[in-house]
Amino acid sequence: MTDARTQVLDDLAAEGDALDALLADQPDHVWSTATPAQGWTVADQVGHLTWTDEVATLAASDAEAFAEAMEAMLTERGLAAVDDEAHARAALPPGELLARWRTGRAGMVEVLREVPEGVKLPWFGPPMSATSMGTARLMETWAHGQDVVDALGVEREPTARLRHVAHIAVRTRDFAHVLRDLEPPAQEFRVELTAPDGGTWSWGPPDAAQRVEGTALDFCLLAVQRRHRDDVDVAATGPDAERWLDIAQAFAGPPGPGRPPRT
Numbered sequence: 001m002t003d004a005r006t007q008v009l010d011d012l013a014a015e016g017d018a019l020d021a022l023l024a025d026q027p028d029h030v031w032s033t034a035t036p037a038q039g040w041t042v043a044d045q046v047g048h049l050t051w052t053d054e055v056a057t058l059a060a061s062d063a064e065a066f067a068e069a070m071e072a073m074l075t076e077r078g079l080a081a082v083d084d085e086a087h088a089r090a091a092l093p094p095g096e097l098l099a100r101w102r103t104g105r106a107g108m109v110e111v112l113r114e115v116p117e118g119v120k121l122p123w124f125g126p127p128m129s130a131t132s133m134g135t136a137r138l139m140e141t142w143a144h145g146q147d148v149v150d151a152l153g154v155e156r157e158p159t160a161r162l163r164h165v166a167h168i169a170v171r172t173r174d175f176a177h178v179l180r181d182l183e184p185p186a187q188e189f190r191v192e193l194t195a196p197d198g199g200t201w202s203w204g205p206p207d208a209a210q211r212v213e214g215t216a217l218d219f220c221l222l223a224v225q226r227r228h229r230d231d232v233d234v235a236a237t238g239p240d241a242e243r244w245l246d247i248a249q250a251f252a253g254p255p256g257p258g259r260p261p262r263t
Contacts, residue, residue, distance in 0.1 A: 002117070008134040009109050011161045015138050016049075016105045019145040022154070023098060031094040035151040036226070036259060040086065042151055043097060045144045047089030048082070050101040056137055057108040059121045060130065066122055079254070108137065125175070125252035132168075139165045139250055143224035150226075158196040158217040166193055166216050169223030169250040170203045176249040185210065185240040193219050210238035212245065223250040228261040 023031075023046065031043040040048075059066040073081045089097055115121065115130035123133065142165055149156050170191050174184035190208035193201045193216040201216060212219070214234030221227040222234055222245065229245055236242040249255060 002131065005113070005131040005134065008131050008138065008164060009112055011164060012134050012138040012141065013106070013109050015141045015145070015161055016101075018156070018159075019141065019148065020098070020102065022145075022148065022152070022156075026094075026152075028094045030152065031090075031097075033151045035147040037147050039083070040147070041090060042148050043090035043092075043094065044086045045147050046097055046101055047092075048086035049141060049144055050089045050097065050104055051085040052140060053101070053104045053108045053137065056123075056133060057104065057111050059123060060108070060111045060115055060133065063122050070122075070124070082253075105141075109134075123252065135164045135168050136252075139168050139224065142220070143226060143251070146221065146224070146226045160196060162196065162216045162220050163201055165220040165224065165250065166191075166201060167203075169220065169248060172223075172250050173244055173248075176244065176247050176255075179249065179255050180247055182243075182247070185244070187240070189241055189244070191219075210236075210241040212236050212241050220250075223248045225249065225251075225256045225258045228259050230261040 023042075026042075031041065031046075033042050034040075035042060035045055037045070055066065055070070058069065077084060089100070092100065112130045112134050118129075120127035120129060121133050123136070128136065138161065142161070145156075170189075173189065177184040187210060188204045188208055189210045189212060190204040190206060191202065191212045193214060195201050195216050212234065214232065218227070218232035218234050222229060222232045225248075234245060236245050247255070
């Protein structure tokens with residue numbers, strides 16, 4: 001297993017543990033608190049993570065079974081299945097749901113550690129490596145965790161794990177355009193973000209004409225559509241970069257509605 005995969009999977013486990021620690025001592029009634037995602041409670045958010053971790057494990061351990069299960073599910077219920085599966089798990093008692101999520105995410109990490117190098121795993125978007133799958137699961141865990149902390153009215157300190165979220169957001173630039181039937185930009189962008197420790201994370205040619213700059217936290221919040229562009233410290237230089245910030249989407253699936261401005 002490569003050092004990159006080890007780092008991603010260790011950080012994925014840590015991201016799940018951080019959200020788990022926030023929820024573990026909450027009274028049962030907190031789990032029914034509405035989150036900013038319309039129609040989803042705290043329990044629904046954890047239910048969604050539980051389900052997606054379980055199907056990621058299936059994708060990594062039995063690609064054929066994953067394909068058959070997803071085809072049957074989408075044929076029968078379409079995209080409504082995503083909400084259905086979250087709600088079904090959210091109906092469990094909070095302690096049982098938390099235990100199921102713990103077991104599932106730990107098992108997923110271990111399965112991803114064992115995927116042979118070079119193997120591509122099926123998913124709802126393009127097939128991906130185990131390292132990319134781990135990055136995607138970390139992004140989802142962090143994004144849905146943001147819904148939970150927003151619902152509870154608490155703050156969480158940004159960590160170096162955000163680099164994985166930012167990386168997948170940069171890598172999905174063209175994907176966000178294709179989802180909206182737009183031609184992806186022909187040129188690479190320069191993305192420079194201020195990391196939580198004050199350092200700089202960067203992608204793309206230093207002399208690129210199209211540029212995005214801001215804090216890593218705000219860029220990630222925008223890319224997972226947990227904040228409106230008006231509410232983040234992220235700036236674009238160039239028309240293509242401007243358009244990208246309006247449609248950035250780090251997650252698979254159809255374009256989301258985003259969030260309304262908070263101010």
